[in-house]
Amino acid sequence: SQKIEQNSEALNIQEGKTATLTCNYTNYSPAYLQWYRQDPGRGPVFLLLIRENEKEKRKERLKVTFDTTLKQSLFHITASQPADSATYLCALYTSGTYKYIFGTGTRLKVLA
Amino acid sequence: GAGVSQSPSNKVTEKGKDVELRCDPISGHTALYWYRQRLGQGLEFLIYFQGNSAPDKSGLPSDRFSAERTGESVSTLTIQRTQQEDSAVYLCASSYSGDSYNYGYTFGSGTRLTVV
Numbered sequence: 001s002q003k004i005e006q007n008s009e010a011l012n013i014q015e016g017k018t019a020t021l022t023c024n025y026t027n028y029s030p031a032y033l034q035w036y037r038q039d040p041g042r043g044p045v046f047l048l049l050i051r052e053n054e055k056e057k058r059k060e061r062l063k064v065t066f067d068t069t070l071k072q073s074l075f076h077i078t079a080s081q082p083a084d085s086a087t088y089l090c091a092l093y094t095s096g097t098y099k100y101i102f103g104t105g106t107r108l109k110v111l112a
Numbered sequence: 113g114a115g116v117s118q119s120p121s122n123k124v125t126e127k128g129k130d131v132e133l134r135c136d137p138i139s140g141h142t143a144l145y146w147y148r149q150r151l152g153q154g155l156e157f158l159i160y161f162q163g164n165s166a167p168d169k170s171g172l173p174s175d176r177f178s179a180e181r182t183g184e185s186v187s188t189l190t191i192q193r194t195q196q197e198d199s200a201v202y203l204c205a206s207s208y209s210g211d212s213y214n215y216g217y218t219f220g221s222g223t224r225l226t227v228v
Contacts, residue, residue: 004154034216043116043203044155046216089154098168099145100217104154 002027004092004103012109013080021075021106023090030092033066034100035075038087044102047088048075080110114138118204118220125194125227133189133223135204142184143207145217150200158202161187194227201225 005024013019023033031052036044050057050066050073057064063076077084087107091100117136125131137144142163147155157171161181172178176194181187191198201224205217 032214036216041221043205043219043221044217046218049214049216091155098143098162099157099160101157102147102155 002101004028004090004101006088006090006103006106008104008106010107010109012111015081015110015112017080019077019080019084019108019110021088021108023073023075023103025071025092028071028092028094028101029068031095032093032100033064033073034091034093035062035064035073036089036091036102038089038105044089077108080108082110082112085109116204116206116218116220118202118223120223121221122224123226125225127196127227128193130190130192131194131225133191133202133204133225135187135189135206135220137185137187137204137206138218141206141208141218144181144187145205145207146179146187146189147203147205148200149203149222155203158189191225194225196227199225199227 003026034049035047037047038044048057048059048064050064052068061078065074087105089102089105091102093100119134144161146158148158149155159179160168176192179189201222203219203222205219207217208215
């Protein structure tokens with residue numbers, strides 16, 4: 001069956017370190033992959049999109065990688081800050097479906 | 113408007129009653145999506161509207177759920193004969209048309225539905 005897996009356990013890291021979150025998928029062939037941030041009581045906010053033919057995408061302190069052989073995306077936040085504390089969701093788009101399917105998210109806590 | 117607006121923000125209803133949730137997308141966004149998020153869970157796709165095309169209803173969990181959209185504007189999600197398992201946050205998102213896969217979705221803050 002199709003699955004998108006994100007670590008359900010919260011990730012705690014020290015301020016200033018690099019946070020790395022993982023999104024693994026099975027039985028999908030995504031053409032696009034997105035990462036979102038969600039704060040408590042709010043809707044998700046779009047951060048980055050990466051296409052299947054792209055290996056890496058950067059935006060300020062954020063970096064996303066996409067390995068279609070490993071069926072995995074990694075999301076990195078460098079020089080993390082307490083304000084980066086939130087839940088991060090990955091979402092996959094498969095051609096012809098016209099919609100994104102979301103993972104369950106990983107909660108990140110950056111400790112001051 | 114500046115963002116996706118959803119109302120009400122909170123709704124408590126008795127089991128068996130019908131509820132109607134409203135979503136006002138960003139002007140110019142022709143694609144509109146409804147997702148459901150149960151406590152501590154990911155987003156579950158419900159329905160997708162794109163312009164005047166037939167909606168993709170493949171995620172609706174039962175025939176108690178229905179949604180409408182008038183043109184490229186407001187959408188309403190209706191849940192009939194609510195059950196306690198319907199308790200969740202219902203999120204609406206909108207996006208540009210055609211290339212909606214190429215852009216991020218803009219989400220509203222959601223409607224928190226509690227069925228008692």
